[in-house]
């Protein structure tokens with residue numbers, strides 16, 4: 001029998017990732033979503049990917065946008081990750097932003113910024129895989145925010161990695 005959704009999610013969560021907020025703007029408005037499905041894909045051409053659940057309210061914006069911003073979050077940006085993962089929240093209030101040279105929406109103080117254009121949208125089961133061509137990149141000094149087994153690292157209070165997986169700050173995932 002195939003594993004059920006709860007078990008799949010639990011086991012998938014053992015793969016530690018960074019956290020990014022992807023942004024887009026189209027005629028339908030502005031969208032920003034926390035993702036941990038971001039991955040580099042190709043150097044020539046320069047491609048990256050992330051996947052968005054089909055139930056995401058802002059999916060149409062990403063499918064139409066001319067420019068997509070990828071903001072790789074720094075360790076101190078847990079609040080921004082939480083804000084952009086909360087359905088129905090005013091994700092943009094109090095979020096310090098700028099527009100990059102290629103027109104993508106960028107979040108201040110991120111660990112790295114990528115400005116992209118959509119390359120291809122590919123079927124990924126209950127998700128859509130967005131493959132994007134990278135137009136410009138910038139990295140800043142600092143440490144990454146990470147996600148592991150349903151919680152953020154580093155933990156609040158800055159304790160070390162010896163408790164990984166047992167006491168990482170838990171979050172309730174808004175993903176379907």
Ligand SMILES: Cc1cc2nc3c(=O)[nH]c(=O)nc-3n(C[C@H](O)[C@H](O)[C@H](O)COP(=O)(O)O)c2cc1C
Nearest residue numbers: 034035036037052053056057058084085087174175
């Ligand atoms: C750490 C973390 C990683 C997430 N990664 C993804 C992801 O890769 N793809 C996705 O569709 N949703 C992901 N989510 C959930 C979305 O952020 C959330 O459903 C979304 O912001 C809701 O947006 P909406 O208001 O446009 O529907 C993640 C949430 C968290 C906390």
